[in-house]
Amino acid sequence: MEELKQIVTNFQENEVSAYGNLPEKTQRFISISVLTTLGTLKEIPAEVEQALKEKISPEEIAEAIIQCTPYIGYSKVMEALEEAETEMIRQGVKLPLSSRxxxxxxxxxxxxxxxxxxxxxxxxxxxxxxxxxxxxxxxxxxxxxxxxxxxxxRSGLDLQTRELLTFCTLCTLGGCEPQLKAHIGGNLQVGNDRQTLISAVTWCLPNIGFPRTLNAIACINEIAK
Structure with a gap:
């Protein structure tokens, strides 16, 4: 297990992290959304801890999770929120968070x-x-x-960020190409250009694998010519 972890860590930190134009804050939002979509709950506390260390607010973290709701359903989001809030409490964050x-x-x-x-x-x-x-x-x-x-x-994340997170959620789900294409067009409309979309799906790659990544890139190539 340690050997596999090292392979993936080297790929993420030495290659994937070196590519693209995404701010670190956006990368963190995407990671949180992808883990929520996948339902890989064990990974969420570490991601929340890192986000808090990078001065991302608890409300922003929660909104990155909540934004997934219309696309992956209520249950997965609630489970991810529970994990995130447990880690927030461990880090000294006072709950409940204010309504957005x-x-x-x-x-x-x-x-x-x-x-x-x-x-x-x-x-x-x-x-x-x-x-x-x-x-x-x-x-x-x-x-x-x-x-x-x-x-x-909702407040906490702007429309451009929410639409980018929706794109990443659909990339992670797979099998949603009609909706993915529509939201690629939506991302372009709100200012997330082709390079931003390529950077975002590249950041998703270690967690979602090559087939879904390549399918997403094909959709980008079709819509963002």
Whole structure:
């Protein structure tokens, strides 16, 4: 086991870390999101400890985990949050953390739509909503109110960072190429260029493996020509 750990550590620290244009803070957010998506809970405390040492706030750490919720489901995120909060307490952080919610029951769909318009373009979102068959219109409302209204509007991380973390979450999941392509376009729209996306998926590589990495790069090449 120690030999394998050394191989991977050398790869991460001497090769992967030397590539790309990501700030260390962004790298840490991505690592937290990837571990949450994979459900590798044993790795989360060490990542949280390192993030706190790098002066990343507990609220930002929590938001990197919470942002995964619409894509991987509630249970995995809650388990990751429990691990993160246990480590925060060990590091002297006082809980509970302050709320980052910015919406009400009345405003969540409206604010979610605004986020969707910014990421994907108003015409595209309105077309999707207008052309949805009657039995699927509730899904469009759920996307606007829940996925984007309840999560993308939260404070603690900006929209550009949240969209990059969504890209990394989808890369990690695999098998989500239609959604991945849509969010590659969304990332480009909010200012995460091709090099940033390549850097992000490269940072994911030691944890997600080559097949998912190469599939993600193929999607980037198709959308970010």
């Amino acid at each position: 919610n910015t919406t009400t029951d009345e405003s969540r769909i409206e604010k979610g739509l605004a986020a969707q318009y910014t990421i994907f373009g108003k015409e595209n979102i309105e077309r999707n909503r207008e052309t949805a068959p009657p039995e699927l219109r509730h899904i469009q409302d759920y996307l606007s109110g829940y996925c984007f209204g309840d999560f993308y509007t």
